[in-house]
Amino acid sequence: MGRYILGLEGSANKIGVAVVTDEGKILSNVRETYVPPAGHGFLPKQTALHHQKKVVPLVTRALKESDVRPRDLHCIGYTMGPGMGAPLRSVAVAARTLSLLWQVPLVPVNHCVAHIEMGRLVTGSQNPVVLYVSGGNTQVIAYAHKRYRIFGETIDIAVGNCLDRFARVVGLPNNPSPGYNIEQAAKRNGVDHRKMMELPYVVKGMDVSFSGLLSFIETEARKALKDGSFTVEDLCFSLQETVFAMLVEVTERAMAHCGQSDVLVVGGVGCNVRLQEMIQEMATERGGRAFCTDERFCIDNGAMIAWTALLMQRSGRGAIPVERAMCTQRYRTDDVLVDWRDD
Incomplete structure (x- = not known):
């Protein structure tokens, strides 16, 4: 047995x-x-x-x-x-x-x-670089010498925390989760005519920072929604595209440093389909593979x-x-x- x-x-x-x-x-x-x-x-x-x-x-x-x-x-x-x-x-x-x-x-x-370990189990990936993104953690990780080494991380708040706090500003509900509702708003009715707000892009070597970006978009969102220059959907799209681009950049840098072509995305924010698409595109361009899971395991x-x-x-x-x-x-x-x- x-x-x-x-x-x-x-x-x-x-x-x-x-x-x-x-x-x-x-x-x-x-x-x-x-x-x-x-x-x-x-x-x-x-x-x-x-x-x-x-x-x-x-x-x-x-x-x-x-x-x-x-x-x-x-x-x-x-x-x-x-x-x-x-x-x-x-x-x-x-x-x-x-x-x-x-x-x-x-x-x-x-x-x-x-x-x-859950990601490795359900995807079958053996030794990938790991992008771990959640409400409380944001890290780029690779295994070496009996440890999961952190090659880059947030120097302030986690990406999930950033998304959750922004959702409150624009009035999105918490059910089933703020991040999910941001994702749905960002792609509502298609993105072809979505307006992009230029946001701070803060990558410092292998690390990322989201607190200044969050403060900026919180202030600008209130102004934009009041004068009608941007919609909630525009703001959600702008935030996602910016923070995910930051994450993809540091992940690719870690992959190059480690000589790895495979990447595994784990954590609650890893459910986001747009993030998975961006990671997949980056890995494919490098001749590698992206391993992602759904909400059951992320x-x-x-x-x-x-x-x-x-x-x-x-x-x-x-x-x-x-x-x-x-x-x-x-x-x-x-x-x-x-x-x-x-x-």
């Missing part, structure tokens, strides 16, 4: 629970999202309360869908960090409780590394935590005593020893 791993993810506004086999088959992958009122972001306390309410029903549902019993579990993986403190603690407490209740080993997982989910927990267990250093099972808001991608890879 194969081994089954339960994964719990809850670093931001989504709580996910999944059951995965040791062969990488995803038997269940359920998720709930905390959606704040329009015009507001998700706050730690309210998000944590949402996770606390949803975690038990999700665990029950994940086990039922996978037809797996607690005694069949090989280990339980949970998100150690990075992320928002209160939501992380809520899910860590749930994971510790289940570990004690069922006498199942507990494995703390780095959220960022889990995104990468967006935070329990399967990525379960799969990475298994990889850590296989390496012989995954499980820890429950009393040492903590979480942290700051947990760098390159802090993790990736000793399950030998390439």
